Amino acid sequence: MSSLEQQKPIIKGRGAQKNVRNRFFELSHEMRDDFLEFCAKEGEDADKNKTVYLETFPKTIVNKVKSPDVGMTYSMNMYQGCEHGCIYCYARNSHEYWGYSAGLDFERRILVKKNAPKLLEDLLKKKSWQAQTIVMSGNTDCYQPAEKTFQLTRQCLKVFLKYKHPVAIITKNALVLRDLDLLKALHKDGLVAVNISITSLSEDTRRILEPRTATIKKRLETVRTLSENGIPVNVMLAPIIPSINSHEILPMANQVSESGALSIAHTIVRLNGAIGEIFSDWIKKTMPDRAEKVLHQIESCHGGTLNDSRYGTRMRGEGKIAEQINMLIRLAKQKYFKDKMMPRLNTQLHEQYKEGQLKLF
Template sequence: MNQKTAIKGRGAQRNVHNRFFELSHEMRDDFLEFCRKEGEISDKNKTLYLEVFPKTIINKVESPDIGMMYSMNSYQGCEHGCIYCYARNSHEYWGYSAGLDFERRIMVKKDAPKLLEAKLKKKSWKTHPIVMSGNTDCYQPAEQQFKITRQCLEVFLKYRHPVGIITKNALILRDLDILKALAKDNLISVSISITSLSESTRRILEPRTTTIKKRLETVKVLSDNGIPVNVMIAPIIPSINSHEILPLAKMISEHGASSIAHTIVRLNGAIGEIFKDWIYKTMPDRAEKVLHQIESCHGGNLNDSRYGTRMRGEGKIAEQINNLVKLARLKYFKNKAIPKLNLDLHEQYKVGQLKLF
């Protein structure tokens, strides 16, 4: 990585223009030179937590090619800083950039547990699994301080409501007691994201995430405690982690996961500009190759928004990747599967305790 230009501990290396704003902000060379001469810091690179007050917390997922009907996000923005994250674009709706702002301006929804409880108690609510982290990671670093995810899990347990979790943070093991209680009634499934077996790759792709070793250990601990684990090998990026599919699947299976899922990277919205800036700074020797191979998976573009093809891609490289994943499933996950979550208990616990009549 070019240490002169790289911002330590961050994925995005700059803020990009918010498409909803007429004005833009840029860090000028003359300002940077002034700061150098004056001995001042031009950018303190600190994370700010900003409390917000939404009226609702459950989101209905309209996309037909995403395997969930409802999601909830206790945080907006994510300090993990994954350079490829599709959720970066959502930060523009809050008035921020999809670049560095996404990693350093984290919105915190402290009322999430109360909003969730109110929703689950409604007579009109019909039981469907709700996925935590449909947009940003519910176990990102902010969770250590605010513990909103744990409070929400307590609500799910109280009302015996099925819940799914997507994360790449070993912090989930802090809540093993609640997860085990949910698992007794088949009310929980967990997806752990693991994109590489290489720590050097992990550090530049996902700078503030849990190490690969810790994530694999997390898969094992959860599985050993009867909690179904799916692993997301996502996204697969040609010439960065595409060569790791089979060894990664083998390691995941050996640690007890019941299934794997994958996507091929697509750089939608502002992410294309952010990713290109990042890869020229971090992997200048293969930047052109990677970008061209991503384009070859999406009809000559860095992004494809068509449902059904956007996450699987098209063309020879995409076909090779998809076939490798199929082979990995046959080789390492034959006769394994994630059980369907229990939808039958919640109605009996609608008021927070078992109905006797």
Template sequence: MNPKSTIKGRGAQLNLPNRFFELSHEMRNDFLEYCHKEGETRDTNKTTYLEVFPKSIVNKVQSPDVGMGYSLNAYQGCEHGCIYCYARNTHEFWGYSPGLDFERRILVKKDAPKLLEAKLKSKNWKAQPIVMSGNTDCYQPAEKIYKITRACLEVFLKYKHPVGIITKNALVLRDLDLLKALAQDQLVSVNISVTSLSENTRRILEPRTTTSKKRLETIQVLSTNRIPVNVMLAPIIPSINSHEILPMAKAVSEAGALSIGHTIVRLNGAIGEIFTDWVNKTMPDRADKVLHQIESCHGGTLNDSRFGARMRGEGKIAEQINNLVKLAKLKYFKDKAPQKLNCNLHQPCKNGQLKLF
């Protein structure tokens, strides 16, 4: 990879036009030449935080193969910049590009804790696990500023309601006090995403995420404090991290993880073009190999949207990956199991306190 040819600290290397817009913005060569001659910066590459005001915050998940019934996303867009992220396409519904805009224009939902509390107090709501980060990471850099995730955890604790967390950021340890309190009643589980043990691979795949070493330390700290931790080895990308399945499984098991899950990368919507541009710029020596092997897992295309097949893939390479994960579970998680969340304590707490009669 030539660092000078890439945008520093970002995953996507281009801003695709929004598919819903008739007009698009183009960076022309004559403009770039003008910037060069005048000594001006063509792009500041800064992150912008924009406040939005949704009417609700808990979303029912319709997809039958993602393992969650309800999700909560305090932020739209994600500064982590993971090049493969399936959530990039959702940024187009907000009027932005799934490319660089997804990483640099972060939409902030400050009212999330208030909306969550209203939902949990609703007479019609029956406790079911709500997963924070079903779309974008609730512990991305914006959380250091706004602390919306922490405020939501306080609401979950107040109403004794089960919550799942998906993250790849060690910032989750900031809220260890709340997580320990929730764990006492089996009200929380943390799912850490681990994509590679190689720092070089992690850095180009997920440029603004916590290091691989720090993620293992995070799993260990959570586990030591009796907070159940599960790990997603996701996504598995042929010829990039597929050879790391067994080492990753061994490492996270030794750190204290109770289980592992996995997905095979699928490049849905605009992500196919974003990923193709990225892999040709960062891994030109094996770009064609990576893309062809991904296609071999999805019937000759970069994406298969069929429920049941899209996460696991098909074909010889997908079969090898899935079998390796099965072996990893037998070898390193034989006597372990994920903890089921407790949904029985919430009902008496609808009004913020236990009913006496």
């Protein structure tokens, strides 16, 4: 890191504090000291820090999930990249496949799949398609800020409703309540479940971990509103990061249970691919007093490395710290969710609605 880069202030409203090299590219670029010095003298910004939306044209929108420990069979993502800017996000690595950096590019270059609703409808109409729950946001958040402009998630929910097909949602944005009318209609036939991600009860922690997400207060209100309308809600306490939010497991579980959540799930943070470098750079700039401690504790959960791709252990970790975290989660489930359970979604109706309406014969 150059001397002038070290002096740069924290980039507000962003998680990553730099772009890292794309592993698929032979060449890379960097901010040179002489360019930074020129910008400083001229009073110009070396980096405009603007979000750009780029339309893409995929041929399919629903993906088969092959990972054995993710907990979903099919997923779909209307957007690639995510303006929420969560520093730990595993989806950052996928941005490299599109030719961008997993760092700031992931938050500022958002790829938009405007044909997603049409692609989804084409799939659900196929005679060969057998109904299984499709999860929106298997990679990036379907209710990120771009959704306010493009409304692709809302359009896709209308398709699911038309064909009576089960859908699950993962989000950390209160914007999901905009579509409460559609969620209620889907719920009448047991076709929807919502997973809300909550990683802390502290706004200070939330603000630096997930800079452009809904506040914790709004997320808890979202859990309550959905639950009051009968829509089943699971809360993702994910990821748990040692010495950042690991001490909040029981208070978080208590709060979300009181708000109406039917269950909780968790993962222990893992920093695969480019995320290790991005996270390490971020924590040394935002939490210099405990950066090394946190990094070492993360390593202790994954066999001495930040990068853990081992099925079966990558989500839950290993070692003493991981054992303590997993034990607290088990205690939280027993204490706050003993008599609660998420329902199975209805896969029986779709075959009768292949044409978008109930078959008479």
